[in-house]
Amino acid sequence: DEARILREWADHAALRIGAGSAQLLREAAERLIQGLERAVPNPERIAHRDLHDKQLLWDDDRGIGLIDLDTCARADPALDLGNLLAHAELAESQGRWTPDRARAAAAEIASAADELGVDADSVEAWRRAARFRIACVHVLRPPGREAAHRDLFRMMVEDSRNA
Template sequence: MEALTVARRLPGLRRAWPRADGSMTAELVDPAGGVDQRLRAVRISAQGVVEQLPYATDPALPGLSPRLPGRLVVHRAGRRAVVLQDDRALKLLRPGRATDLPPGAAQAFGAIGLRTAPVLESGRDHLATALLPGRTLHELGDDGAAGWARLAELWPGLAGAPTTLPAHGPRQEAEVLERWLALALRHGALDRPGTLTGEVHRACARLVDGRPDPPVAAHRDLHDKQLLWDGSRVSLLDLDTAACAEPALDLGNLMAHVDLMGLTGALSQDGWRTVLDLLDGVATAMAVRTERLRVYTHASRLRLVCVHAFRPGSRSWLAAWLEQSLSAQGGRFLEQGRSGR
């Protein structure tokens, strides 16, 4: 039995990560509650054999231990774990994989007024950053309108600002999308795989063949759960993937996630329209060409189809998201496609 089929039958499945060899890792919580409501990491072989690791234990992550104070919120077997403590987020990694954030990342975003988490401690197998105040813009929904407005005021400051971050060009972004498609196909995760495959290839060609806009500092995983609002300041989380890229990369990814918020009801239709209007204004202020914004937005939507195919919480809306992503072609979702929430 294939790994994804087995994963979808596991009680308490929270999320899963596919591997190119057909195996997977996953996180579970006991749906019955009690002490085993704690997060547990699972490995699933390509043949569907399940191995559940003991709580907060992983031979590949020597810094992880059930004796650590705090709450385990992420455990990707063999790769990483995150423990939230009183004053910090502690990330545990394989020895030699724990490094400081990309040089210049905090400075680039801090220079425009965004708050980022300072590094409190780092070692060969761990990285600790300070906890930041506020709630995510995803959690706030329509109540986060002021946070979105403040982000829209600040983000154009990246245009023209010098940065020392490593380059991430259109070809690298196309490779990310192609890799997610390959994983989804390998695991049989997709409805209409042929149609999606053709659309992904066309989107990648448009990414690579089009004339790029001048690059800026980019987060590379910018979405509503990476942004905190405390009523006065916007904070930006997880700078691990920061790079120098076209401004349409972050804006397109953010627009795709805002569309997803609208589809799932995390934003009302009025809220969805308001946020997209703000982001359109950011694109104009940064001189982002419409063509590049459309292709990056479309590529992000297609990538999210593949990513969420492995997440159990998407089952109620993934088919609608696929249909709308195929029809939107980089523009705003059709109003009639959003009316049935």
């Protein structure tokens, strides 16, 4: 599913950016998919599959709650952890979070990965894939479109250097 989703968002972004970018975006998506396939698989658990700060609710008496559970499935827990990390980076880059808050979130995510025995390289592979998908989504949204466009091309250049 995640490979299909990355390909679809790369194609959607290409329609907005221009036909000349379609091949580059698709190649970047394929490299990210290969990275996910090479990642050490962790034992599957129930995963949200779209976990980010806006999917979490807090109640002082009841604690934390999740919303928008339509994509839940058994999956590698690195998927949710990487997605959370990518969204924390996005919140910082958009100015919604301070750098200190983003660092604190990253430290908690790393701690959760350690506690769950989730491979750090797997979390990184999922973070990179989520960051690419998020940039593709935001290229289609007027607020933040330019920043997302820059993020996409920065990621494609970095990714092609590491290929």
